[in-house]
Structure formats: C-alpha cells, structure tokens
Amino acid sequence: MQILRTLSDLRQWRAAVPAGRTVGFIPTMGALHAGHMELIERGRKENDLAVVSIFVNPLQFGPTEDFTLYPRPFESDRELCERAGVDAVFAPEAGEFYAKDHATYCEVEGFDRFLCGASRPGHFRGVCTVVLKLFNLVQPHRAYFGKKDIQQALILRKMVTDLSLNLEMILVDTVREASGLALSSRNVYLSEGEKDRAVALFRALSKARALYLDGEKNAEKLKGILKAEIETSDPTRIDYVEIVSQARLDPVLSLEEPFVMAVAVFYGKTRLIDNFLLP
Amino acid sequence: MQILRTLSDLRQWRAAVPAGRTVGFIPTMGALHAGHMELIERGRKENDLAVVSIFVNPLQFGPTEDFTLYPRPFESDRELCERAGVDAVFAPEAGEFYAKDHATYCEVEGFDRFLCGASRPGHFRGVCTVVLKLFNLVQPHRAYFGKKDIQQALILRKMVTDLSLNLEMILVDTVREASGLALSSRNVYLSEGEKDRAVALFRALSKARALYLDGEKNAEKLKGILKAEIETSDPTRIDYVEIVSQARLDPVLSLEEPFVMAVAVFYGKTRLIDNFLLP
Numbered sequence A, B: 001m002q003i004l005r006t007l008s009d010l011r012q013w014r015a016a017v018p019a020g021r022t023v024g025f026i027p028t029m030g031a032l033h034a035g036h037m038e039l040i041e042r043g044r045k046e047n048d049l050a051v052v053s054i055f056v057n058p059l060q061f062g063p064t065e066d067f068t069l070y071p072r073p074f075e076s077d078r079e080l081c082e083r084a085g086v087d088a089v090f091a092p093e094a095g096e097f098y099a100k101d102h103a104t105y106c107e108v109e110g111f112d113r114f115l116c117g118a119s120r121p122g123h124f125r126g127v128c129t130v131v132l133k134l135f136n137l138v139q140p141h142r143a144y145f146g147k148k149d150i151q152q153a154l155i156l157r158k159m160v161t162d163l164s165l166n167l168e169m170i171l172v173d174t175v176r177e178a179s180g181l182a183l184s185s186r187n188v189y190l191s192e193g194e195k196d197r198a199v200a201l202f203r204a205l206s207k208a209r210a211l212y213l214d215g216e217k218n219a220e221k222l223k224g225i226l227k228a229e230i231e232t233s234d235p236t237r238i239d240y241v242e243i244v245s246q247a248r249l250d251p252v253l254s255l256e257e258p259f260v261m262a263v264a265v266f267y268g269k270t271r272l273i274d275n276f277l278l279p
Helices: A005-015 A032-046 A076-084 A123-138 A150-162 A183-189 A192-200 A200-213 A219-231 B007-015 B034-045 B075-082 B121-138 B148-162 B185-189 B192-198 B200-213 B220-230
Strands: A003-004 A025-026 A048-052 A088-090 A104-108 A142-146 A168-170 A235-246 A257-266 A272-277 B003-004 B021-029 B049-054 B088-090 B104-108 B142-146 B167-171 B237-245 B259-267 B269-277
Touching: A003 A005, A003 B021, A005 A088, A005 A123, A005 B088, A005 B259, A025 A032, A025 A123, A032 A048, A032 A076, A032 A168, A032 A219, A032 A257, A048 A076, A048 A123, A076 A088, A076 B034, A088 A123, A104 A123, A104 B148, A104 B237, A123 A150, A123 A200, A150 A257, A150 B049, A183 A272, A192 A200, A192 A257, A192 B007, A200 A257, A219 A235, A219 A257, B007 B088, B007 B121, B007 B192, B021 B034, B021 B121, B034 B049, B034 B075, B034 B142, B034 B167, B049 B121, B075 B088, B075 B104, B104 B148, B121 B148, B148 B167, B148 B259, B148 B269, B185 B269, B192 B200, B192 B259, B200 B220, B200 B259, B200 B269, B220 B237, B220 B259
Parallel strands: A003 A088, A025 A048, A025 A142, A048 A088, A142 A168, B003 B088, B021 B049, B021 B142, B049 B088, B142 B167
Antiparallel strands: A104 B104, A235 A257, A257 A272, B237 B259, B259 B269
C-alpha cells in the first residue's frame, strides 16, 4: 500500500494506473470505523484499485466547531487500510492541499438551507469544494459515501450530476452498533451514559418509519413522534427534526415523494445525526 | 468533423479517443472571428484532436443583458471550424446542458469584485460553472482562452489551479484589426462611426503603456491618461478604467507586480472591453 503525502505523489500514482483499470475512491476525514470499512470494502470489490483519502478538511468546519479536536489517529487508520487491501492512501497536509490564496468554491445552491446546513453555514460549500478537488486529483470511476451523512451524500450526488462529472456515486447504508446507534467518528466523544441515551435517535426513527409504513402520511405527525421519542432520552438539545424531499432537501408536508427523516441531537457537547430514507 | 448535439454524443466521442492522444479544447459562444480562429489554430497544432464548443451560456448573462440578441450564426461557425480542421464541434441545447433543477455553481471568490465583475454580478460565476462542466465533459489536455477577456481568463486559470484540474490553461494574445480595435463578437453591433471612435481604447492603452515603459509607476496617473484619451473619442459612457494585479485582480497603486490595465466603454449601446498585461 502506498502512502501519498503530496498532490504530486497522488498525480504520479494516478498517471501510472493503466488505462482500462478502474479506480474506486473513498474520501474520509480518518478516524476510521466499521462504517468507513464498509465503504472501503465496496470500493475494493467493485474496482481494480481502491484509494482512500484521509484529510480533515478545514473548509468544512465552522469557527466554533471541533476542527482542532477532531480525532486524527493516523497510524491505526493506516493499518486498517492496509489490512483492508487498499492500494493507496492519500493523506495531504492542509497547507499544501489549499494554497494560501485559495479562492475557488463550489456549492449546490438551496440544498443547504435545511438539516445540518441550517446550523452549519458554509459547511457544505466546504464539503463540495474539497470533494470536487479530490475527484479532480483521483479521477475515480466510482466514489463511495455513507448514507449516515445523508445531506452530504445527496448534495455531492447532485453536484456530480449538475457538473457532469465522469464518475458513479455509490451511497452505502449506515452501519450501526447492535444497539442501533449509527457509527460516527464523533462517538468517541460520548460518555457511556450518553451513548446509551443516544440510541433514542434510532428508536425514534424506527418508530416513525413503522407508523409511516402503517399508512401515516402526515409529515408533521411523524415529526411529533420523532421529537417525543428523542425527548424521553433527556437530550442536551435537539438541533433539528426534519422531513425533507430526497430530490431537493426541502421540507415536505405530505409524503408522496421519496423523503428523508433526519435528526440532529446534542448529548453533552457532542452533536449526533441520523436518518432514514423512505420509502 | 463531427457535430455533437447532446451530452451523450460528446461523452461517446470522448470515450472513443484512444488513450495517449491529446485533446485541445476551445470553448466559445460562437459568432467566431479571427480571435477565435487563432485559439482554434493553436489548439489544433498543439494537440492530436481539437474540440470547439459553441454554447451561448445563459448563466453568464444578466437579466438586462443581450442573451437573446447575442449573434448565433451557427452555419458559418460550423464552416469555419470545418475549414480550420476541427475534429468535433459540441453545440448543445441550453435545455439539456442545464437540467431544469440545476443548482450547482462554482466561483473564484473576490476575483469578480472589480473590472467587469463589478458591473456584471453573477457573470463570472456563470462562466466558471459552464467551463467547469465543459471541462468535465470534454476532459481536455489543454484549453485555450483569449486574453481579450482577461478577467475571464485569469479567473478560470485560478479555478483550474485551486481545484487541481488536470489540464493546461493556454492564454492567447488578443487579435486586433489593423486599426488596433480588439476583435469581439459584439463588434457587429457597432456602426462604422462607433467603430472608428472605439479605436480610442487601443490608443489609450498604448499611450499608457508607453508612459509606464518610460518609467511612470503611479497607477493613478496612468488611469488619468487612459481616461483622458478615451474621452477624446466621445464615448457614450466609460464603465471602468482600472489597473489591477494579475494575481488577485484587485486595484494596485504602485506597479511593482504584474498588472493589467483594463477598460470597458460603451459606444452607443455596445459595451467594449480591452486590456494590456504588463510588464
């Protein structure tokens, strides 16, 4: 497995891939867990070569967010990739990845008004920009994203379509603990007690889905159920409980088109997100 | 020469280019003149294959601008390309090029505050977005832009660098009539009298350059010279006379770094631009 530390390392590696061989790409911020490993496994199986990027992208963190605190266990990440049969890990320095005078940004307008976009201004612009630049460098045939960060996945899929990028976006199901808690690199911030309480997100989503499948088509009612169930877990703060269209990520009242039920909740200082796609 | 009318035509054409052969790309809005032909000639000479796009991009026109009026002489453009040895012309319909729900935009922040950006809000965002999408479709090795639209050329070059696009940007000198008037698709709007008066742009730039080369390093003085010379031609309105850095496109006072002297002037209803890069 190659460790590529600079843009020029990556460019050279990519240029040496023979024509006709496919490249699968898994962009990450590191702190790899079983959710990432699922993406990596798919990327490896479905392509001749698999590249993982590990880069904590400063552009997608707000000024009060956890950029410096964000876990960076590079050695164990490297080992996980090696054992998973990854061909190359791209782990650039932020100082080289973005030049001092970086000024170019990409965004999917309107898709960040709700859900996480509402409380994290500029976040998805940072995500689009980093992923677009990574795509240009890696030139993958397929790219893998987890459905846990559903707004990110749907925004990036829209960006790929709108800009006619020559790659296939693969969205992979959320990996969960036995309890139902969605895996996240931020789960390490949780105390044992908080972790137990946080299972309420999965419980609430499951309850609302059951009602929907039973015929409930009123979005406000489902949101009420979600909120009530989350509140039984004594959350520090509910950031949002939303039901939005998959196509536009804007709130829907009736549930006639494909939609996402999504929640973001603080336990202590840790903000967790989870969602179900329906139908 | 192939005429490609849909995104899928272009994708198929591009996929059939054998690995190892280079593609030169000349994006245009049609109404081709000798300036475009110079770009095409360079693209053809320096690459195995040359692709010209002809697309009047709605995203880069403001609501009061000449989008519907803009000349679209497709048959003569096609012939010019054919005679110049172009391999493929990509001429999509706006309705297919941008889906109805198109929402993705790219911009080079801060680079559109001055020059044409100041009076054409959103214009360069439209330019960046269309060119980025065209680059993704055509996947050229080299792309050719005229220095006449200098803000466009420098913004796009910055976008390519910032986003690590895998292509070389070639900026080609402005082609002029014997009088010095820079060629432009919009020159067809000019009456004979306006055309004569418009030569003042070239005369003013030449005069200011001569003074600079003689040792004048005060930007305000040069701007004064430019304005005074343009005013002798009885312009309908001077939109701007600016001296900006080549690196950031912001006004400079002293002329210690590479800079652009740029002017935009109305004669009748027609807005003309011209510039010199110095040193």
